[in-house]
Amino acid sequence: MNNIHPDDYDIDAVRTEWIGKLISQAHGRYPVEYDPIRRHCHMVGDLNPAFLDPEVARSGPHGTVIVPPSMLLTYFAGQGPWPPTAAAGTDPENSGVFSFGVPTPGDRGINMEVAWEFIEPVRVGDHLRLELRIADVFQKPISLDPHAVWIITETSFFNQADKVVAKWRNTMLLHRSPEQVSRDAARDAGTGEGA
Amino acid sequence: MSSFDYLAERYWDDVAEGDEVPGFRKTLDATEMVLQVSGSQDWNLVHHDTDFARDSGMQDIFYNTGWTTGMLGRVLTDWAGRSGWVEKLSFQMRGMNTGGASVRAHARVSGKRMEDGRALVDLDIFLESDLAGVTTPGKATVRLPVRQAGAGER
Numbered sequence: 001m002n003n004i005h006p007d008d009y010d011i012d013a014v015r016t017e018w019i020g021k022l023i024s025q026a027h028g029r030y031p032v033e034y035d036p037i038r039r040h041c042h043m044v045g046d047l048n049p050a051f052l053d054p055e056v057a058r059s060g061p062h063g064t065v066i067v068p069p070s071m072l073l074t075y076f077a078g079q080g081p082w083p084p085t086a087a088a089g090t091d092p093e094n095s096g097v098f099s100f101g102v103p104t105p106g107d108r109g110i111n112m113e114v115a116w117e118f119i120e121p122v123r124v125g126d127h128l129r130l131e132l133r134i135a136d137v138f139q140k141p142i143s144l145d146p147h148a149v150w151i152i153t154e155t156s157f158f159n160q161a162d163k164v165v166a167k168w169r170n171t172m173l174l175h176r177s178p179e180q181v182s183r184d185a186a187r188d189a190g191t192g193e194g195a
Numbered sequence: 196m197s198s199f200d201y202l203a204e205r206y207w208d209d210v211a212e213g214d215e216v217p218g219f220r221k222t223l224d225a226t227e228m229v230l231q232v233s234g235s236q237d238w239n240l241v242h243h244d245t246d247f248a249r250d251s252g253m254q255d256i257f258y259n260t261g262w263t264t265g266m267l268g269r270v271l272t273d274w275a276g277r278s279g280w281v282e283k284l285s286f287q288m289r290g291m292n293t294g295g296a297s298v299r300a301h302a303r304v305s306g307k308r309m310e311d312g313r314a315l316v317d318l319d320i321f322l323e324s325d326l327a328g329v330t331t332p333g334k335a336t337v338r339l340p341v342r343q344a345g346a347g348e349r
Contacts, residue, residue, distance in 0.1 A: 036236075043234025044265035045221060048201040048272060056202070061278045069281035070268020072235065072261050081236040098239075108241070108251040111260045115285035144252045178252045 004105045005184050006147040011139050014103055023100045023153070024132040029079045032067060032126045040071040054124075067122040073157045073166055077128040099174050102137055104149040105184070106176035112150070113171035120165040127160040135169065145175040205276035207314035207339040210307055216318065218270045218301030223258065223294050235261025257291035263331055266300040267320050271335055274302065278340045282313075286320065286333025296326040302335070314341045 034054070041051050046068065049056040057065040067073065074082065083098065098109030122128065136152040155168040176184065221227060232243050240247035242259040249255070263286065271281050292298050299322070306317040315336055322331035 040234045040261075040265060043230045043262060044269050045219065046265070046269045046272070047199070048269075050201060050277060051272075060202075068265075068268055068272055069284060070265045070272065072264060075236060075261075081238045083239060085238055109239070110241070111288060113285070113287045114260060114264065115283070116264075117283050118281055175252070177250055179250065 004103055005187060006105050007188070009103070009105050009147065011137070011149075015137050018102050018134045018137055021134050022131060023134060024130065026078050026132075027129040028077045028127055030076070032076045032122055032124050032128065034065060034124055036075060037065060037067060037071065037124070040075075041068065044070065046070070062121045062123060065124045069116065069118050073122065073128060073168070074130065074155075076122070076126075077130040077157055098172065099149070099151060100132070100134060100153060100172075102134065102149070102151055102174075104151075104174040105147050106145055106149070106174050106180060108175050108177050110173045110175070111170065112173050115169040117167045118165075119167070120159070120163055122157075122159065122165050126165075128165070129158050131156050131158070142173065142175060144178070145181060148173055148175040150174075199273070201273070202277045204278055205274065205339055206342050207307065207316065208342045210304055210316050210339065212304055212306050214304040216270060216274045216302035216304070218299060219273070220297060220299040221266070222297045223292060225294070228256070228258075228294055231258050231262040234265065235259055237261050253291070255293045257293050260288070263288060263292070263322065266298070266322055267331070267333060267335070270300045270302050270320060271318070271337055275337050275339065280338045281335060282315070282338050283336040284320075284333070285335070286322075286331050288331050290324070290327045290330030292322060292324055292330050293326065296324040298325075298330075299323045305334075313338050315339075 037051055050060050051065060051068050054065055132153055132155040135154045138150050140148060140150055142148045151172045153170050156164050157166045159165050237259040241251055242256055245256055267286055268284060302318045302320045304316055305319050308315050315338055318335045320333045320335050321329050323329050
């Protein structure tokens with residue numbers, strides 16, 4: 001849990017330290033597999049046999065089942081469920097999982113914007129890895145929190161031949177809970193400062 | 196069984212600006228809520244723990260990025276046909292898709308062009324909730340085969 005009071009938060013220092021930083025070079029725990037693709041498709045009612053039926057896919061343009069562009073490739077380039085959790089044996093070393101380690105006043109995360117570029121098909125059996133960098137960090141108020149922090153990341157996904165198969169630009173919003181906002185305001189009331 | 200022909204080809208030549216892609220609709224009941232966690236493996240509490248979501252200042256749990264990407268991506272792959280390839284997919288999550296809503300995923304062709312031998316179609320894409328209106332607008336670019344041999348093929 002982050003407990004940085006907004007008055008103690010130096011966004012300029014955070015930007016200087018974190019923008020451009022390589023955050024993760026995760027390797028997929030398992031190769032790309034059929035059944036996670038099936039579960040993804042069934043999540044949204046997708047019955048497309050090109051993603052579900054290996055026989056149909058064999059005669060298609062890619063020669064086998066591929067990961068649909070509707071499925072987040074982080075699934076196959078990571079170690080398990082997101083966020084890391086003790087229940088999955090992937091407990092994070094720090095508590096800043098939603099912020100990618102970037103210090104923020106709040107510890108609640110909402111994903112705001114996503115942009116994918118799909119370059120090469122990802123086939124069943126491929127092994128994926130990723131490289132995630134911080135592209136930008138800035139403060140912009142929301143109704144819940146006037147000191148919300150926005151973090152833009154850029155992730156490249158590579159296959160076992162080290163070819164870039166996809167790129168992902170993502171905007172995550174980090175905000176304080178109402179309880180955190182009240183707690184910070186109480187400190188302000190005690191000091192006469194304004195958060 | 197679905198009668199939808201997923202394996203038919205869609206050709207760039209047959210697409211026109213303004214074409215509507217009707218897409219599909221899902222009602223977000225308890226089963227759908229469980230499926231979004233199962234399918235995405237996103238264990239963030241804000242997507243399945245009502246108390247945590249409300250403690251975070253949300254009205255209720257809301258559906259995650261994996262589900263949102265899945266819905267919009269399915270609109271595109273349903274439409275693009277067997278040889279279509281989604282080159283780009285982007286969207287903004289401006290509103291929340293919450294339990295009890297009926298959400299329609301759909302699209303509209305905003306343009307078509309040839310670029311470096313690739314036959315491309317640009318689309319505006321939408322998730323639209325009966326409770327909150329357009330929650331998720333976005334854009335996509337899909338590469339399609341052409342009827343004339345040689346041009347625009349992968």
